[in-house]
Amino acid sequence: MILGIGMDNTFLVGMIALGLMLVLIVLGVRVVFAAAVVGFLGLVEFRGWGPGGGIAGIVPHSKSSVYALSVLPMFIFIGFVAFHAGMTQTLFDAARKWLGWMPGGLAVATVFATAGFAAVSGASTATSAVFSRVAIPEMLRNGYSKQMSAGVVASAGTLATLIPPSAILVIYAIIVETSVGDLLLAGFLPGIVSAMVYASIIVIWSMARPGAAPSVSGFTWGERIASLPGITPILAVVVIIMSSIYTGWATPTEAGALGAFVILVLALARRTKLSAIRGSLMESAKLTVMIFSLIWGVLIFVRFLGFSGLPGAFTEWIVALPTNPMIILLCILLGYAVLGMFMDAIGMLLLTLPVVYPAVMALNGGSYVSVEDSAFGVSGEMAPIWFGIIAVKMAEICLITPPIGLNCFVVNGVRPDIPITTVFKGVAIFFVADVITIGVLILFPEIVTWLPELDLEAWWNG
Amino acid sequence: MADNAGTLARIDRLAAPIENFANLLAGLAILALMMLGVTQIVMRSVFNSPISGYIDLVELSMASMAFLGAAYCQRLGAHIRMEIFIGRLSGRALWLVEAFATLVAIFIIGMLIYYSWGHFMRSYTMGDTTMDAELPVWPSKLLVPLAFGIWFVRLLLQLAGSIRLLINPDLVPEAVVIMKDVAEQAQDEIHEAMGDEGARP
Numbered sequence: 001m002i003l004g005i006g007m008d009n010t011f012l013v014g015m016i017a018l019g020l021m022l023v024l025i026v027l028g029v030r031v032v033f034a035a036a037v038v039g040f041l042g043l044v045e046f047r048g049w050g051p052g053g054g055i056a057g058i059v060p061h062s063k064s065s066v067y068a069l070s071v072l073p074m075f076i077f078i079g080f081v082a083f084h085a086g087m088t089q090t091l092f093d094a095a096r097k098w099l100g101w102m103p104g105g106l107a108v109a110t111v112f113a114t115a116g117f118a119a120v121s122g123a124s125t126a127t128s129a130v131f132s133r134v135a136i137p138e139m140l141r142n143g144y145s146k147q148m149s150a151g152v153v154a155s156a157g158t159l160a161t162l163i164p165p166s167a168i169l170v171i172y173a174i175i176v177e178t179s180v181g182d183l184l185l186a187g188f189l190p191g192i193v194s195a196m197v198y199a200s201i202i203v204i205w206s207m208a209r210p211g212a213a214p215s216v217s218g219f220t221w222g223e224r225i226a227s228l229p230g231i232t233p234i235l236a237v238v239v240i241i242m243s244s245i246y247t248g249w250a251t252p253t254e255a256g257a258l259g260a261f262v263i264l265v266l267a268l269a270r271r272t273k274l275s276a277i278r279g280s281l282m283e284s285a286k287l288t289v290m291i292f293s294l295i296w297g298v299l300i301f302v303r304f305l306g307f308s309g310l311p312g313a314f315t316e317w318i319v320a321l322p323t324n325p326m327i328i329l330l331c332i333l334l335g336y337a338v339l340g341m342f343m344d345a346i347g348m349l350l351l352t353l354p355v356v357y358p359a360v361m362a363l364n365g366g367s368y369v370s371v372e373d374s375a376f377g378v379s380g381e382m383a384p385i386w387f388g389i390i391a392v393k394m395a396e397i398c399l400i401t402p403p404i405g406l407n408c409f410v411v412n413g414v415r416p417d418i419p420i421t422t423v424f425k426g427v428a429i430f431f432v433a434d435v436i437t438i439g440v441l442i443l444f445p446e447i448v449t450w451l452p453e454l455d456l457e458a459w460w461n462g
Numbered sequence: 463m464a465d466n467a468g469t470l471a472r473i474d475r476l477a478a479p480i481e482n483f484a485n486l487l488a489g490l491a492i493l494a495l496m497m498l499g500v501t502q503i504v505m506r507s508v509f510n511s512p513i514s515g516y517i518d519l520v521e522l523s524m525a526s527m528a529f530l531g532a533a534y535c536q537r538l539g540a541h542i543r544m545e546i547f548i549g550r551l552s553g554r555a556l557w558l559v560e561a562f563a564t565l566v567a568i569f570i571i572g573m574l575i576y577y578s579w580g581h582f583m584r585s586y587t588m589g590d591t592t593m594d595a596e597l598p599v600w601p602s603k604l605l606v607p608l609a610f611g612i613w614f615v616r617l618l619l620q621l622a623g624s625i626r627l628l629i630n631p632d633l634v635p636e637a638v639v640i641m642k643d644v645a646e647q648a649q650d651e652i653h654e655a656m657g658d659e660g661a662r663p
Contacts (some may be wrong), residue, residue, distance in 0.1 A: 028548030057577020257499025
């Protein structure tokens with residue numbers, strides 16, 4: 001007991017805690033400490049020092065030693081080694097030969113090459129960094145504007161978070177306790193749809209401005225076919241990860257391990273220095289501990305939230321609102337867009353989901369609702385997956401919006417000759433594309449749910 | 463405070479190798495987990511004899527990845543936070559808020575060391591084992607207070623560093639995280655993704 005309210009008014013304690021956490025985070029306390037300290041004090045208030053502190057003391061170990069989470073370090077490691085495996089140039093080269101003839105062909109090629117690289121890397125920012133080196137010089141040489149070249153590279157990097165292996169999708173699955181495998185599968189098609197929307201916007205934009213983004217043609221079919229063997233390692237990793245989850249021949253962790261192994265062997269075959277591999281290990285360990293800290297910190301807070309009954313109260317309030325559920329959903333997404341301008345994507349999702357997620361599920365009609373009776377046209381079983389993809393896509397937009405859109409700063413960092421304002425202007429049309437994509441995913445949830453619902457396992461086993 | 467100059471930096475240089483080593487261990491655990499996964503696939507699909515207690519092994523190994531790098535991550539300022547407010551401060555105001563934020567961290571990590579130690583001791587005295595392979599659980603649980611202990615020392619150093627600058631903001635910063643603006647963070651990201659090849663052309 002600290003305040004002396006205890007269990008008499010759990011709602012009040014919950015509100016005080018939420019307010020305190022907000023103050024701490026705005027002050028600049030690291031998210032793991034802010035969430036853990038508020039959760040800890042709250043548990044002590046409810047249960048006393050011994051039992052309350054005891055609950056908090058168990059969470060870091062028990063919530064980290066979960067098999068499903070072991071896929072995270074694998075995916076993170078793949079991301080850090082992927083650059084050294086050196087497939088970026090071959091990917092871009094192949095995409096250029098196959099897609100260069102389109103209006104804005106090199107930009108379209110960049111989008112699909114990035115989508116391909118996303119299949120071996122879950123790191124959005126790293127993907128933008130890598131393609132700034134590969135694609136921007138080629139586009140500038142062919143007379144593309146700096147704005148267009150930089151914009152497409154910064155934006156296409158965000159595709160990495162939807163196309164498996166994606167760390168942020170795994171984190172979402174852990175927090176809302178849904179299937180990691182289903183979520184990874186679900187990200188695949190929306191990732192492709194995002195890429196298609198990007199490509200369409202580029203084509204339309206280029207046709208409206210003839211000469212601004214010229215096509216490159218003159219490749220023979222022989223050259224095109226010859227460009228394909230170079231991208232087989234990527235296909236191998238895609239097949240390993242997607243097929244394992246689908247058919248169940250390996251768990252996501254094992255598939256991630258095999259994918260990482262393939263990429264590591266490729267990197268070593270390219271005579272990557274051991275110091276670079278060691279560097280990748282150090283970076284992977286650092287990012288892994290950062291993410292795990294966030295997870296247990298937020299889960300201490302979530303344990304407390306459960307006692308407070310706050311998520312339930314928030315859900316009841318939201319469901320009782322006379323407003324159309326779709327409008328409420330749009331307001332929540334708008335909230336994410338604004339919050340994302342000031343906060344890291346993973347931190348934002350972890351902090352908000354414990355309260356927002358149950359409310360959205362209830363708005364849709366609960367766990368057992370059918371597609372027909374649901375508010376958002378997605379069954380109770382599939383709603384967690386569908387909302388996950390939308391929330392993650394939303395969180396990714398914050399990587400390209402001012403003032404702290406990190407992808408844009410990364411492009412500017414690799415190409416100091418392109419001013420940051422030019423990059424932000426360049427991503428504007430892709431921001432529109434992202435809004436269109438989210439609209440499409442809300443209107444046609446089937447794009448998200450089709451792959452996870454497709455029962456390939458039964459087909460595979462006859 | 464001039465005669466104090468350098469003391470913190472010296473302790474900082476003593477602590478850093480320990481933190482680096484702990485983080486490297488976490489990195490090696492990632493490598494080991496990868497090899498374990500690949501071996502498991504080969505053993506199961508080629509030899510039809512999966513590694514016994516595989517899931518137990520994975521779960522026990524996770525504590526090393528989840529905790530060992532915490533202090534290293536802290537030293538580099540890589541645990542995320544919102545910098546919209548603190549990023550606008552400078553001088554005494556900045557170090558006051560930094561000191562407060564570090565105190566909050568010291569409090570919670572101290573508490574968690576105490577209570578996770580209890581969690582470890584219960585497991586150690588009861589001789590608690592995993593479900594499948596019956597491996598002892600306590601070594602994995604011991605990693606929490608151990609790694610948090612290193613983290614705690616790093617936080618104490620940062621608190622001392624912040625208070626030193628709070629008293630005299632003109633001193634050369636020691637044992638504190640110098641906040642990076644988003645352009646500098648971008649440079650770090652580029653370096654992480656591409657190594658030395660990613661350095662500015």
